[in-house]
Amino acid sequence: xxxxxxxxxxxxxxxxxxxxxxxxxxxxxxxxxxxxxxxxxxxxxxxxxxxxxxxxxxxxxxxxxxxxxxxxxxxxxxxxxxxxxxxxxxxxxxxxxxxxxxxxxxxxxxxxxxxxxxxxxxxxxxxxxxxxxxxxxxxxxxxxxxxxxxxxxxxxxxxxxxxxxxxxxxxxxxxxxxxxxxxxxxxxxxxxxxxxxxxxxxxxxxxxxxxxxxxxxxxxxxxxxxxxxxxxxxxxxxxxxxxxxxxxxxxxxxxxxxxxxxxxxxxxxxxxxxxxxxxxxxxxxxxxxxxxxxxxxxxxxxxxxxxxxxxxxxxxxxxxxxxxxxxxxxxxxxxxxxxxxxxxxxxxxxxxxxx
Amino acid sequence: xxxxxxxxxxxxxxxxxxxxxxxxxxxxxxxxxxxxxxxxxxxxxxxxxxxxxxxxxxxxxxxxxxxxxxxxxxxxxxxxxxxxxxxxxxxxxxxxxxxxxxxxxxxxxxxxxxxxxxxxxxxxxxxxxxxxxxxxxxxxxxxxxxxxxxxxxxxxxxxxxxxxxxxxxxxxxxxxxxxxxxxxxxxxxxxxxxxxxxxxxxxxxxxxxxxxxxxxxxxxxxxxxxxxxxxxxxxxxxxxxxxxxxxxxxxxxxxxxxxxxxxxxxxxxxxxxxxxxxxxxxxxxxxxxxxxxxxxxxxxxxxxxxxxxxxxxxxxxxxxxxxxxxxxxxxxxxxxxxxxxxxxxxxxxxxxxxx
DNA sequence: CTGAAAGCGCTTACAG
DNA sequence: CTGAAAGCGCTTACAG
Numbered sequence: 244x245x246x247x248x249x250x251x252x253x254x255x256x257x258x259x260x261x262x263x264x265x266x267x268x269x270x271x272x273x274x275x276x277x278x279x280x281x282x283x284x285x286x287x288x289x290x291x292x293x294x295x296x297x298x299x300x301x302x303x304x305x306x307x308x309x310x311x312x313x314x315x316x317x318x319x320x321x322x323x324x325x326x327x328x329x330x331x332x333x334x335x336x337x338x339x340x341x342x343x344x345x346x347x348x349x350x351x352x353x354x355x356x357x358x359x360x361x362x363x364x365x366x367x368x369x370x371x372x373x374x375x376x377x378x379x380x381x382x383x384x385x386x387x388x389x390x391x392x393x394x395x396x397x398x399x400x401x402x403x404x405x406x407x408x409x410x411x412x413x414x415x416x417x418x419x420x421x422x423x424x425x426x427x428x429x430x431x432x433x434x435x436x437x438x439x440x441x442x443x444x445x446x447x448x449x450x451x452x453x454x455x456x457x458x459x460x461x462x463x464x465x466x467x468x469x470x471x472x473x474x475x476x477x478x479x480x481x482x483x484x485x486x487x488x489x490x491x492x493x494x495x496x497x498x499x500x501x502x503x504x505x506x507x508x509x510x511x512x513x514x515x516x517x518x519x520x521x522x523x524x525x526x527x528x529x530x531x532x533x534x535x536x537x538x539x540x541x542x543x544x545x546x547x548x549x550x551x552x553x554x555x556x557x558x559x560x561x562x563x564x565x566x567x568x569x570x571x572x573x574x575x576x577x578x579x580x581x582x583x584x585x586x587x588x589x590x591x592x593x594x595x596x597x598x
Numbered sequence: 599x600x601x602x603x604x605x606x607x608x609x610x611x612x613x614x615x616x617x618x619x620x621x622x623x624x625x626x627x628x629x630x631x632x633x634x635x636x637x638x639x640x641x642x643x644x645x646x647x648x649x650x651x652x653x654x655x656x657x658x659x660x661x662x663x664x665x666x667x668x669x670x671x672x673x674x675x676x677x678x679x680x681x682x683x684x685x686x687x688x689x690x691x692x693x694x695x696x697x698x699x700x701x702x703x704x705x706x707x708x709x710x711x712x713x714x715x716x717x718x719x720x721x722x723x724x725x726x727x728x729x730x731x732x733x734x735x736x737x738x739x740x741x742x743x744x745x746x747x748x749x750x751x752x753x754x755x756x757x758x759x760x761x762x763x764x765x766x767x768x769x770x771x772x773x774x775x776x777x778x779x780x781x782x783x784x785x786x787x788x789x790x791x792x793x794x795x796x797x798x799x800x801x802x803x804x805x806x807x808x809x810x811x812x813x814x815x816x817x818x819x820x821x822x823x824x825x826x827x828x829x830x831x832x833x834x835x836x837x838x839x840x841x842x843x844x845x846x847x848x849x850x851x852x853x854x855x856x857x858x859x860x861x862x863x864x865x866x867x868x869x870x871x872x873x874x875x876x877x878x879x880x881x882x883x884x885x886x887x888x889x890x891x892x893x894x895x896x897x898x899x900x901x902x903x904x905x906x907x908x909x910x911x912x913x914x915x916x917x918x919x920x921x922x923x924x925x926x927x928x929x930x931x932x933x934x935x936x937x938x939x940x941x942x943x944x945x946x947x948x949x950x951x952x953x
Numbered sequence: 954c955t956g957a958a959a960g961c962g963c964t965t966a967c968a969g
Numbered sequence: 970c971t972g973a974a975a976g977c978g979c980t981t982a983c984a985g
Contacts, residue, residue: 261731261754263962274972279964287970304754309729310665310675311962314977318964320665322709330698331917336691343685343712352726354677355710357698371707374664376616399616399659511900518904545866546901549873562686618978629956634980642954666978669961673980955985961978969971 270299324372341565362388425557425592426458429539438501442474445505455505485512501537510540625654679727696920717743763805780912780947781813784894793856797829800860810860840867856892865895
């Protein structure tokens with residue numbers, strides 16, 4: 244008996260990298276085949292041998308290499324790729340959790356990429372994910388730039404579900420929220436209260452922005468009204484620019500008496516502007532009706548219910564959006580023969596008065 | 599010339615699965631070796647051949663299989679595993695974006711798992727990630743349960759960085775925020791204003807909760823004061839329970855005149871309770887000093903600056919936490935010979951008055 | 954500049 | 970119940 248360690252005939256000293264089936268086999272005194280069998284449930288292996296292998300796995304800290312495993316024909320990667328325009332957005336974070344929940348329940352893991360609203364980056368992420376053999380993709384598509392990379396034909400058979408936004412020209416499974424109806428209902432509520440100068444704070448270039456502006460317009464048209472173009476402000480990306488836009492509106496000769504904001508950044512910005520104006524007016528005695536100004540906004544947020552204005556929000560469930568998108572994907576993955584036509588799902592929204 | 603397709607001697611009709619180097623080689627009329635060379639930059643390949651291969655890649659929609667690639671010795675997976683107690687928490691979402699940013703910059707992708715504050719689930723995620731040969735792990739450790747699975751020895755050489763929380767008994771690289779100092783400074787500010795009955799809303803069982811309570815206590819001790827045990831409320835997990843705890847405090851015979859809340863859920867809950875109380879008192883004329891109540895809380899949130907109370911927040915940069923944790927990890931990955939001792943980084947916090 | 958051989962870690966038939 | 974052979978898709982020496 245020498246001081247050499249077991250297995251050093253074939254392998255150079257102690258390998259610092261991960262142990263393999265071969266190492267486990269050596270340790271347990273069986274063939275790699277038997278180790279593999281034990282790892283896959285132990286069918287047709289003597290109990291005593293199973294235990295020996297289990298002990299070797301434990302001793303060596305062995306973890307089966309999933310990448311090698313998924314290489315074999317018939318095996319899948321167990322991976323789903325998720326691309327989001329901004330993971331830090333609390334709404335998408337909630338959505339991501341919904342996706343993760345369903346993916347986990349189906350035994351899959353998620354690869355996550357932040358596309359930063361950049362179509363080129365999104366394209367790279369998708370290509371990389373396909374290279375890693377994801378079984379499917381869930382994409383919150385960037386609104387800027389070309390979207391040819393999302394064309395099902397370019398994806399080499401990997402199913403994709405678009406979440407939150409559709410993409411012109413790309414026909415793929417899509418989960419949306421009912422932007423048009425939410426915006427319509429919120430605006431209609433303001434009009435029903437008698438407001439006739441209702442401002443719009445939001446987007447026009449983004450998919451959801453267009454749809455929400457459409458709802459805003461529809462509510463007016465239903466009453467044979469036409470929104471004043473002067474009161475429509477688009478392009479605010481963050482709370483700061485939304486606050487400036489709202490301040491400008493409040494300084495108009497004929498200011499709005501109510502505002503519909505198309506997302507929560509715009510809502511928060513609008514409220515900040517109103518509060519600032521109110522504070523400025525507090526000394527002078529002239530408040531110009533600022534105390535009565537009415538706000539309705541798409542999306543909810545922390546604290547919405549104690550906001551210092553009369554506020555309604557169009558609420559919708561981001562987690563549900565994620566769960567539905569993931570469910571749609573697994574539906575495709577598990578149906579052998581899939582219906583060819585892409586499905587579009589519109590999730591309902593709720594208008595809530597928070598006063 | 600028959601109607602058979604190219605390559606159908608070896609392969610059964612048209613393979614519906616992904617094309618391989620072999621398929622590309624066939625299409626381009628070269629060997630798989632040459633395809634591989636072109637894919638890796640084209641060194642030592644005639645320009646004309648490079649173009650032929652590029653065209654074949656395009657035609658076939660070929661994506662190099664990264665899983666197969668990473669199998670070769672010397673190759674790495676390009677993957678980092680990230681486990682978070684709750685991905686939907688906006689703070690961790692921001693952190694995740696920081697991690698993704700740095701990982702991307704280093705050419706890595708992230709596998710993300712939600713541990714749901716469950717040590718067993720966390721353990722499974724970590725094991726699965728190691729099976730997928732992640733090069734490293736970033737973990738926001740669950741506070742409940744056993745943490746043996748995070749012990750570096752059990753990780754088979756995969757470096758781990760703990761983020762936001764340390765774990766007793768686990769010595770690994772860790773990035774924290776300066777909880778003690780943040781809580782101390784916030785509490786000290788309240789005491790300096792003359793408040794002598796300062797409540798604490800937070801945790802005691804969670805790592806950060808313990809540290810923040812410690813800061814709260816230190817601030818008192820610095821002035822030879824002792825916090826009143828009756829004013830210390832722990833265990834509120836969400837806004838609702840925090841609101842109830844604060845309501846109870848306000849109903850005490852000798853209520854607090856100020857409150858330090860150890861996280862943003864508790865801060866929001868406290869403010870809700872104060873607003874509710876104020877509304878209830880509005881009719882009666884007796885407000886019991888509710889209008890002067892002072893709040894200082896750990897973490898910021900949307901709208902904090904227009905909250906209807908005198909509020910200070912202990913602000914800290916979640917994105918930075920993520921970036922630092924990732925940077926620490928890549929530091930380990932790139933240093934051939936690593937210092938053995940784990941490093942602990944405490945990120946600074948800022949106390950901001952929002953009134 | 955190009956290719957045939959070998960092997961990364963695993964598992965599916967196929968033999969015993 | 971157990972194992973030797975072959976191959977998943979790729980790339981690193983090694984030959985030409």
